[in-house]
Amino acid sequence: MVGLKDVALRADVSVSTVSRVLTGSPLVNAETRDRVQQAIDALGYHPNRVARRLRGDAAAASLIGLLVPDIQNPFFAEVARGVERVAQAEGYMVFVGNSDEDEAVERRYLRLMRAERVDGIILPASSDNATTVVEMARGGLPIVCVDRRLPRATLDTVVADNVEGAYDAVRHLLAVGHRRIAFIGGRRQLSTTQERQQGYRRALAEQGIVVDETLVRAGDSRQAGGRDLTRELLELPHPPTALLVGNNLMTLGALETIHARGLRIPDDVAVVGYDDMPWAAAFNPPLTAVRQPGQELGRRAAELLLARIEDPSRSTTLVTLRPELVVRLSCGVGREAKIRARARRDEHAIRQAAADDSVAA
Amino acid sequence: MVGLKDVALRADVSVSTVSRVLTGSPLVNAETRDRVQQAIDALGYHPNRVARRLRGDAAAASLIGLLVPDIQNPFFAEVARGVERVAQAEGYMVFVGNSDEDEAVERRYLRLMRAERVDGIILPASSDNATTVVEMARGGLPIVCVDRRLPRATLDTVVADNVEGAYDAVRHLLAVGHRRIAFIGGRRQLSTTQERQQGYRRALAEQGIVVDETLVRAGDSRQAGGRDLTRELLELPHPPTALLVGNNLMTLGALETIHARGLRIPDDVAVVGYDDMPWAAAFNPPLTAVRQPGQELGRRAAELLLARIEDPSRSTTLVTLRPELVVRLSCGVGREAKIRARARRDEHAIRQAAADDSVAA
DNA sequence: CCTGTAATTGCAAACGTTTGCAACGGTCTC
DNA sequence: GAGACCGTTGCAAACGTTTGCAATTACAGG
Numbered sequence: 001m002v003g004l005k006d007v008a009l010r011a012d013v014s015v016s017t018v019s020r021v022l023t024g025s026p027l028v029n030a031e032t033r034d035r036v037q038q039a040i041d042a043l044g045y046h047p048n049r050v051a052r053r054l055r056g057d058a059a060a061a062s063l064i065g066l067l068v069p070d071i072q073n074p075f076f077a078e079v080a081r082g083v084e085r086v087a088q089a090e091g092y093m094v095f096v097g098n099s100d101e102d103e104a105v106e107r108r109y110l111r112l113m114r115a116e117r118v119d120g121i122i123l124p125a126s127s128d129n130a131t132t133v134v135e136m137a138r139g140g141l142p143i144v145c146v147d148r149r150l151p152r153a154t155l156d157t158v159v160a161d162n163v164e165g166a167y168d169a170v171r172h173l174l175a176v177g178h179r180r181i182a183f184i185g186g187r188r189q190l191s192t193t194q195e196r197q198q199g200y201r202r203a204l205a206e207q208g209i210v211v212d213e214t215l216v217r218a219g220d221s222r223q224a225g226g227r228d229l230t231r232e233l234l235e236l237p238h239p240p241t242a243l244l245v246g247n248n249l250m251t252l253g254a255l256e257t258i259h260a261r262g263l264r265i266p267d268d269v270a271v272v273g274y275d276d277m278p279w280a281a282a283f284n285p286p287l288t289a290v291r292q293p294g295q296e297l298g299r300r301a302a303e304l305l306l307a308r309i310e311d312p313s314r315s316t317t318l319v320t321l322r323p324e325l326v327v328r329l330s331c332g333v334g335r336e337a338k339i340r341a342r343a344r345r346d347e348h349a350i351r352q353a354a355a356d357d358s359v360a361a
Numbered sequence: 362m363v364g365l366k367d368v369a370l371r372a373d374v375s376v377s378t379v380s381r382v383l384t385g386s387p388l389v390n391a392e393t394r395d396r397v398q399q400a401i402d403a404l405g406y407h408p409n410r411v412a413r414r415l416r417g418d419a420a421a422a423s424l425i426g427l428l429v430p431d432i433q434n435p436f437f438a439e440v441a442r443g444v445e446r447v448a449q450a451e452g453y454m455v456f457v458g459n460s461d462e463d464e465a466v467e468r469r470y471l472r473l474m475r476a477e478r479v480d481g482i483i484l485p486a487s488s489d490n491a492t493t494v495v496e497m498a499r500g501g502l503p504i505v506c507v508d509r510r511l512p513r514a515t516l517d518t519v520v521a522d523n524v525e526g527a528y529d530a531v532r533h534l535l536a537v538g539h540r541r542i543a544f545i546g547g548r549r550q551l552s553t554t555q556e557r558q559q560g561y562r563r564a565l566a567e568q569g570i571v572v573d574e575t576l577v578r579a580g581d582s583r584q585a586g587g588r589d590l591t592r593e594l595l596e597l598p599h600p601p602t603a604l605l606v607g608n609n610l611m612t613l614g615a616l617e618t619i620h621a622r623g624l625r626i627p628d629d630v631a632v633v634g635y636d637d638m639p640w641a642a643a644f645n646p647p648l649t650a651v652r653q654p655g656q657e658l659g660r661r662a663a664e665l666l667l668a669r670i671e672d673p674s675r676s677t678t679l680v681t682l683r684p685e686l687v688v689r690l691s692c693g694v695g696r697e698a699k700i701r702a703r704a705r706r707d708e709h710a711i712r713q714a715a716a717d718d719s720v721a722a
Numbered sequence: 723c724c725t726g727t728a729a730t731t732g733c734a735a736a737c738g739t740t741t742g743c744a745a746c747g748g749t750c751t752c
Numbered sequence: 753g754a755g756a757c758c759g760t761t762g763c764a765a766a767c768g769t770t771t772g773c774a775a776t777t778a779c780a781g782g
Contacts, residue, residue, distance in 0.1 A: 374731075374732085375731065375732045375733075376732090377731075377732060377733080377734095378730090378731065378732075381731090388729080388730070388731085389730075389731085390729080390730060390731085393730080393731085412737090414737090415736095415737050415738065415739090416736075416737050417736095417737055417738095418737095
């Protein structure tokens with residue numbers, strides 16, 4: 001590899017001068033600069049960022065780490081894009097690691113990023129990686145949580161309001177006339193799952209509906225989980241008339257099961273998805289979904305991180321972004337009468353069954 | 362940051378000894394080793410990979426670069442996952458960059474990766490970045506092309522057989538009875554677009570069907586492109602009865618337009634997508650699509666890259682993977698009679714129109 | 723007691739940069 | 753003519769490692 005030394009030799013100057021040319025220092029004669037530049041071009045020299053980073057001159061690293069739990073989940077791709085946008089604009093580069101929701105891999109990546117002396121790290125935190133993350137942050141490494149938060153830790157955090165998102169979705173289903181509404185959540189360790197379930201419960205409670213616990217499920221945040229849990233729910237003696245599915249991959253699984261069983265949306269079962277992904281509009285019927293501002297989450301997280309890198313002593317911030325319910329046809333809007341009628345029938349049947357049970361007992 | 366020196370000081374040994382403990386050298390007394398280890402733990406020391414990389418001891422970098430054109434395209438997420446799997450297993454870490462199909466960003470990332478002294482780079486090559494890539498490869502940096510290939514360059518390459526994939530898809534549409542089949546391609550610069558179009562033409566030619574050039578379009582590889590081109594096609598005086606859409610995002614756009622116009626799949630228009638993505642089965646009707654082995658493309662690319670890093674003088678290899686047509690319902694299987702009848706009507710109408718034109722002229 | 727050997731350790735160079743400081747030559751000022 | 757100053761340049765240290773080589777020690781054999 002051709003280095004400063006080679007250039008210096010060829011241009012007949014010292015390495016210092018070459019370095020100064022490269023960094024655009026004004027302390028160099030125009031003529032010399034030209035000569036050096038020629039040598040650089042002739043030799044095809046390219047500066048070595050590793051050496052530069054080692055030297056550790058403030059902000060010379062310009063590298064931030066982004067740890068995503070599942071690169072195949074397009075929601076995180078959106079977040080990543082937001083992060084990258086800001087980073088690019090500010091002259092930072094992004095080092096992306098994918099943990100596949102695997103705790104060990106996660107820890108490995110965190111260590112690696114620190115070892116690579118990144119200026120800071122952005123990640124969706126979970127109880128899995130909590131200790132490593134907190135320890136690193138305490139060690140002075142700037143860290144920002146995005147999408148998922150850590151309960152007690154004092155870290156910069158950017159999240160969407162998941163309670164609100166789920167609350168709005170369920171409110172809407174109730175307004176359309178649904179009464180038996182199921183919730184399919186992702187991994188239980190995640191703050192997002194917990195909060196969305198909370199919003200779900202709150203909306204039902206407000207209407208004086210007692211939650212049927214058989215309708216509340218949690219899975220693995222993957223497509224297969226959505227498929228299986230939906231099957232379980234639909235095979236119930238009194239299946240739900242509506243599903244709130246807790247993330248975009250699980251929603252795919254849910255739809256798969258529904259189509260496979262030949263059920264119609266929304267007449268047989270209504271669906272609201274979490275995450276309004278590009279394909280939501282391509283479904284038939286188009287999917288009603290809670291839109292999370294993925295890119296903005298990423299953007300804000302990156303901004304927070306850069307701010308903290310700039311001023312490590314600044315006080316930690318929590319940014320909460322509002323999700324938005326995008327109403328399309330999968331939830332049954334426009335069919336309120338039909339849905340209400342069915343809800344009444346269902347309710348009656350269930351009461352009947354309960355009565356039979358108690359008689360039998 | 363605590364470094365070797367601090368540990369050495371505390372353990373009352375030289376830095377060399379500490380280093381030897383870290384690298385697991387046998388040249389160190391057991392007792393000393395313990396003492397050093399204690400100091401390491403006590404101080405919370407973590408090695409600095411930057412310094413290690415600078416030193417440039419063979420294979421100590423263990424870092425490969427992956428440049429994806431669009432991180433929001435799940436196909437590339439799949440490829441990335443494949444790359445990562447192999448890398449992880451071999452102790453390599455992956456530095457992911459996203460160019461958003463922007464030539465300038467692409468070049469910037471390539472330079473950056475080289476500047477970071479990665480051991481090698483994997484990327485879908487296009488004529489956009491061809492010169493930079495070839496130049497770098499010539500400079501001795503191991504580079505592997507994946508998914509997209511460069512025409513004349515001699516680089517290790519892993520691709521799916523795109524001619525074959527499109528050919529199979531069109532053959533199938535023909536077998537079902539379609540005659541007016543449109544092709545919506547991605548960016549013209551990409552080898553994938555060119556090859557898929559080639560497969561499309563070959564299949565038609567074999568049946569003695571002359572290609573109606575108004576049915577062959579190329580766009581921007583994005584969802585919006587699919588949406589717009591599909592609209593154009595459907596507004597034609599004699600619209601196609603079937604669409605082969607050249608990548609997964611454009612397929613979403615196509616479906617969006619079709620649903621928006623209230624058309625039924627496959628009766629009004631049949632669709633075959635390129636890339637069988639997780640949501641293909643969640644569509645209604647489920648989407649017939651050409652499955653590309655994304656993960657395997659990534660895996661093979663990574664293997665090729667690591668092999669070349671190991672032995673830079675090894676001769677370049679081209680790996681071609683077979684795609685597979687996954688037949689679901691969107692193409693009209695099971696409705697052959699209906700489709701054939703319509704094809705005959707269409708043909709007649711077109712001939713009629715042509716006759717009218719020549720009379721008018 | 724001297725010498726050879728093996729085990730353990732330390733010294734110092736090297737990787738490719740950046741930058742404070744000093745040196746050099748020239749010009750200006752008094 | 754001497755001193756001060758300016759513009760330009762080079763020297764050398766530093767960043768945190770790894771590693772070849774040399775130094776130290778202890779011990780065995782003669």
